[in-house]
Amino acid sequence: MNAEIIAVGSELLLGQITNTNARFISAQLSELGINVYYHTVVGDNPQRLEEVVETAKQRADLIIFSGGLGPTKDDLTKETIARLVGRKLVTDEEAMQSIEAFFAKRNRLMTENNRKQALIIEGSDVLVNRHGMAPGMLLEDGTHTYMLLPGPPNELEPMFQFEAKPLLAAKLNNEECVIVSHVMRFYGIGESELEERVQHILEAQTNPTIAPLASAGEVTLRITAKAATLTEANRLNAEKERELQALVGQYQYGVNDDTIVSKTVAMLSKHNLKIAAAESLTAGMFQAELADISGVGTVLVGGVVVYNEKMKEQQLGISRDFIEAHTVVSAEVAREMAKAVQRKFGTEIGIGLTGAAGPMPHGNSAPGTVFVGIAINDDVETYELHLQGQRNSNRIRTVKFACHYLMRQLEKNGYTRA
Amino acid sequence: MNAEIIAVGSELLLGQITNTNARFISAQLSELGINVYYHTVVGDNPQRLEEVVETAKQRADLIIFSGGLGPTKDDLTKETIARLVGRKLVTDEEAMQSIEAFFAKRNRLMTENNRKQALIIEGSDVLVNRHGMAPGMLLEDGTHTYMLLPGPPNELEPMFQFEAKPLLAAKLNNEECVIVSHVMRFYGIGESELEERVQHILEAQTNPTIAPLASAGEVTLRITAKAATLTEANRLNAEKERELQALVGQYQYGVNDDTIVSKTVAMLSKHNLKIAAAESLTAGMFQAELADISGVGTVLVGGVVVYNEKMKEQQLGISRDFIEAHTVVSAEVAREMAKAVQRKFGTEIGIGLTGAAGPMPHGNSAPGTVFVGIAINDDVETYELHLQGQRNSNRIRTVKFACHYLMRQLEKNGYTRA
Numbered sequence: 001m002n003a004e005i006i007a008v009g010s011e012l013l014l015g016q017i018t019n020t021n022a023r024f025i026s027a028q029l030s031e032l033g034i035n036v037y038y039h040t041v042v043g044d045n046p047q048r049l050e051e052v053v054e055t056a057k058q059r060a061d062l063i064i065f066s067g068g069l070g071p072t073k074d075d076l077t078k079e080t081i082a083r084l085v086g087r088k089l090v091t092d093e094e095a096m097q098s099i100e101a102f103f104a105k106r107n108r109l110m111t112e113n114n115r116k117q118a119l120i121i122e123g124s125d126v127l128v129n130r131h132g133m134a135p136g137m138l139l140e141d142g143t144h145t146y147m148l149l150p151g152p153p154n155e156l157e158p159m160f161q162f163e164a165k166p167l168l169a170a171k172l173n174n175e176e177c178v179i180v181s182h183v184m185r186f187y188g189i190g191e192s193e194l195e196e197r198v199q200h201i202l203e204a205q206t207n208p209t210i211a212p213l214a215s216a217g218e219v220t221l222r223i224t225a226k227a228a229t230l231t232e233a234n235r236l237n238a239e240k241e242r243e244l245q246a247l248v249g250q251y252q253y254g255v256n257d258d259t260i261v262s263k264t265v266a267m268l269s270k271h272n273l274k275i276a277a278a279e280s281l282t283a284g285m286f287q288a289e290l291a292d293i294s295g296v297g298t299v300l301v302g303g304v305v306v307y308n309e310k311m312k313e314q315q316l317g318i319s320r321d322f323i324e325a326h327t328v329v330s331a332e333v334a335r336e337m338a339k340a341v342q343r344k345f346g347t348e349i350g351i352g353l354t355g356a357a358g359p360m361p362h363g364n365s366a367p368g369t370v371f372v373g374i375a376i377n378d379d380v381e382t383y384e385l386h387l388q389g390q391r392n393s394n395r396i397r398t399v400k401f402a403c404h405y406l407m408r409q410l411e412k413n414g415y416t417r418a
Numbered sequence: 419m420n421a422e423i424i425a426v427g428s429e430l431l432l433g434q435i436t437n438t439n440a441r442f443i444s445a446q447l448s449e450l451g452i453n454v455y456y457h458t459v460v461g462d463n464p465q466r467l468e469e470v471v472e473t474a475k476q477r478a479d480l481i482i483f484s485g486g487l488g489p490t491k492d493d494l495t496k497e498t499i500a501r502l503v504g505r506k507l508v509t510d511e512e513a514m515q516s517i518e519a520f521f522a523k524r525n526r527l528m529t530e531n532n533r534k535q536a537l538i539i540e541g542s543d544v545l546v547n548r549h550g551m552a553p554g555m556l557l558e559d560g561t562h563t564y565m566l567l568p569g570p571p572n573e574l575e576p577m578f579q580f581e582a583k584p585l586l587a588a589k590l591n592n593e594e595c596v597i598v599s600h601v602m603r604f605y606g607i608g609e610s611e612l613e614e615r616v617q618h619i620l621e622a623q624t625n626p627t628i629a630p631l632a633s634a635g636e637v638t639l640r641i642t643a644k645a646a647t648l649t650e651a652n653r654l655n656a657e658k659e660r661e662l663q664a665l666v667g668q669y670q671y672g673v674n675d676d677t678i679v680s681k682t683v684a685m686l687s688k689h690n691l692k693i694a695a696a697e698s699l700t701a702g703m704f705q706a707e708l709a710d711i712s713g714v715g716t717v718l719v720g721g722v723v724v725y726n727e728k729m730k731e732q733q734l735g736i737s738r739d740f741i742e743a744h745t746v747v748s749a750e751v752a753r754e755m756a757k758a759v760q761r762k763f764g765t766e767i768g769i770g771l772t773g774a775a776g777p778m779p780h781g782n783s784a785p786g787t788v789f790v791g792i793a794i795n796d797d798v799e800t801y802e803l804h805l806q807g808q809r810n811s812n813r814i815r816t817v818k819f820a821c822h823y824l825m826r827q828l829e830k831n832g833y834t835r836a
Binding site for chain 1: 425486
C-alpha cells in the first residue's frame with residue numbers, strides 16, 4: 001500500500017504554520033510498513049485541491065488529507081472529496097452531540113457554522129475527535145482509500161493514533177510484504193566521517209537499505225528491511241545494526257524515537273540519581289527539556305535561572321570578584337554554577353550553563369561560546385563549545401551537548417547507560 | 419511570479435524530520451509578494467524527483483528546492499536538475515576554499531565526498547553558505563528560475579535571507595503587481611465566535627481577502643491585498659485592519675511575526691519592569707521562552723524551577739502545612755510562589771506556575787488543571803486553567819496564558835501595551 005499525504009490550507013503556503021502533520025502521519029505509516037512517496041500542500045482552493053487529488057490518485061492507493069474540516073467558509077476538504085467520489089454530505093448524530101457537549105463543557109457560544117462540522121461524507125467510517133469538533137472520516141471508492149483528518153495537531157495526532165491506525169492495521173493484515181525502518185542515532189561524529197567509516201557496508205547495501213542523515217547536530221542511520229513478516233524484517237534490521245555497531249557503536253546514543261534528552265533521563269533514573277541545574281544562556285531550557293519526558297519527577301529536582309550577573313552572586317553565592325577575574329562566560333564560572341546548584345538543591349548532579357547565545361558577543365566572548373560545568377558528586381568537569389548557529393539553535397545545542405557530556409562523564413564514573 | 423517549493427529527502431517521507439524549510443521560504447516569498455500555490459516533498463529518488471519537477475514546471479515560474487546537496491550518495495538534487503536543464507557540473511573554486519576552511523576551523527577530517535559539495539551547475543549564481551559546506555545555486559533556463567538550497571535549516575535560512583532574497587527582489591522590480599499579507603493575532607476568543615462577529619466583512623471580502631485561522635490556542639485573521647504598488651497594498655490592508663479592529667480589537671494582541679511572548683517582553687521593556695518566575699509544571703519553559711527574545715536581558719532577571727514539593731518549601735519558603743492544606747495544584751500555592759519569587763529576586767513582577775501537565779492526574783487534580791499566580795508589585799491575582807491537550811502542549815499553553823493574563827493585569831495596573 002502506497003500513500004500520499006495532502007495538507008490543505010493557505011496558511012501553510014503563506015508560511016504562517018509548519019506542516020508538522022505530514023511528519024507525524026509519515027512516522028505512523030512507516031510503523032505500519034506503508035510507503036509514503038509524496039507530501040503535497042495546497043491552499044484553500046477547491047479547483048487546485050481537485051487537481052492534486054487527481055495527481056495523487058495516479059501514484060497512491062491511500063490518500064490522507066489534513067486540514068480544511070473547520071467551521072469557516074474556506075474549509076472545503078470534505079465538500080471537495082464528496083464531489084470527487086460522488087457522494088452526499090449527511091449529518092452524523094454522534095458528532096453533533098459531541099460538538100454540543102464540547103461547547104457546554106467550555107461555556108462557549110455555539111454558532112451555526114459549528115453545526116457544519118457534524119456533516120460527514122455518506123458511507124464513511126467516522127473517526128471520533130476527542131480534542132475538538134470536526135470528526136475525521138475514512139472511506140473507500142473501490143480503487144482508493146481516503147482519510148480526512150482535522151488540521152490542528154492536538155486533534156489530528158490522537159485521532160490518527162487511536163481511531164485511524166487500528167483500522168489501517170486491520171486492512172493491512174492481508175498484505176504479503178512489510179517494510180520496517182529502524183533508526184540508529186549518533187552524537188559527536190560528523191555525517192561524512194560516519195559515512196566513510198561504514199562505506200563498504202553502504203556500498204554493498206541491498207536489503208536492508210541504509211540511509212545516513214544529519215540534523216541539529218546529530219547523525220542518524222536509517223536501516224529499512226523488506227520482508228514477508230514483521231519478525232523477519234526486524235531480524236534483518238537487527239543483524240545490520242550489529243554490523244554497523246562494530247564500526248561506529250561508540251558514537252551511538254539510541255534508536256528510533258530516542259532523544260539525547262530522553263536517554264539522559266533514563267540513565268539518571270536507572271541509577272536513581274537526582275539532578276539540578278543553574279542556567280544562564282539557556283534560561284530554563286535544559287530543565288524544561290528534561291521535564292518534557294513523562295516520569296522525570298524522580299530525577300529532576302529543580303534549579304535556578306540566573307540570567308544576570310547579580311543573580312549569580314545573590315542566588316548562587318559566586319562572588320563578583322570571582323566573576324570579574326574570570327569573566328561570566330568562562331569554564332571557572334560554569335564550574336562554580338554546577339557546584340553551587342548541586343549543593344543548594346542537595347542533588348548528586350549539578351549542571352552549570354553559561355555562554356553567549358548570540359547574536360551579540362558577551363563581553364570578549366564571541367557568540368556561540370558556551371561553557372558547560374558538570375558536577376557528579378565530587379567529580380567536576382567543564383566543557384567548552386563554539387557553536388555556529390543562530391541564537392535559539394545555539395541554546396538548543398547547548399542543552400543537547402550538556403546531555404551528551406553528562407552521559408559520558410557518568411560512564412567515566414562507573415554508571416552504565418540505560 | 420508563482421513559486422513551488424520542493425523539499426527532497428526520504429527522511430521527510432519517513433517522518434523523521436519536519437519540513438520547516440517550506441514554512442520559512444513561504445513566509446519569505448510572501449513578503450516579496452510571490453505567490454506559493456504548492457509545496458511538494460519527494461524522496462531521494464531521481465526518477466520521482468524528475469516527475470515532480472515536470473509537474474512543477476507546468477504550474478510555477480520559480481521552483482525552489484531544499485535538500486539533497488549533502489555529501490552522501492543519496493544526495494542527488496543538483497545532479498538531477500543539471501540533467502533536466504542540460505548543463506554540466508563544475509567545481510566552484512570559492513566553494514572549495516570555503517569547504518577547506520570549514521574543516522580547518524573545526525579540526526575535523528575532510529573526506530573525498532566533501533569535495534563533491536563544491537560542484538555547482540554551470541552558469542548558476544552561487545549562493546554562499548556561511549554555516550555549512552554545500553553552496554546554493556540560482557539559475558534560469560529561459561522559461562523557469564530554479565533555486566537550490568541546502569536542507570539544514572541553520573544553513574538554508576541565512577542563505578535565503580542574505581544571499582537569495584536580494585537577487586529575487588531585484589528580479590521582481592519589473593513586476594506590475596504585488597500581493598501583501600498582514601496578519602492580525604488574537605487571544606482569548608474562539609475561531610467561530612471571532613468569525614461570527616466579523617461575518618458581514620468576511621462575506622463582502624474581495625480585495626483584500628480575509629482568512630481566519632486557529633492554532634495552538636490563538637486565532638489569526640490574514641488580510642491579503644493585491645495592488646500595483648507596495649504602498650497601495652499596505653494602505654488597503656491597514657484600512658481593512660481598522661474595520662476589523664472596531665469589532666474585535668479588544669482581543670488583538672499583535673500582528674504578523676509577533677508572538678504573545680514577544681509582546682509581553684516588549685510591554686515589560688517599555689515600562690522598565692523586571693520579572694522573575696517560579697515554575698513547577700513548566701520547569702523553566704516560561705523563562706526559556708522569554709529568553710528566546712533577543713534583548714530580554716533588561717527584563718528577565720531569573721527564577722527558580724521547583725519541580726517537587728520539598729523544593730517549594732526549601733527554595734521558596736512555602737511551608738509543608740500550607741501545601742498540604744491547599745494541595746500543591748491550587749490557587750493558593752500559585753499565589754505564594756509568585757510572591758516568593760518576586761521577593762527572592764527583588765523584581766516588580768513575580769510569576770508562579772503550578773499544575774498537572776498530564777498524562778497522569780496530580781493528586782486530586784485532573785491532567786490539564788493549572789494555576790497561574792501573578793504578582794505586580796502589591797497586586798496579586800490567580801488564574802485557573804483547564805487545558806485539554808497532551809503533556810507538552812499543556813505546558814506551552816500555560817506559558818502563553820501566563821503572558822496573556824500578565825498583559826491584562828499590567829493594563830489593569832495602568833501600564834499600556836507596547
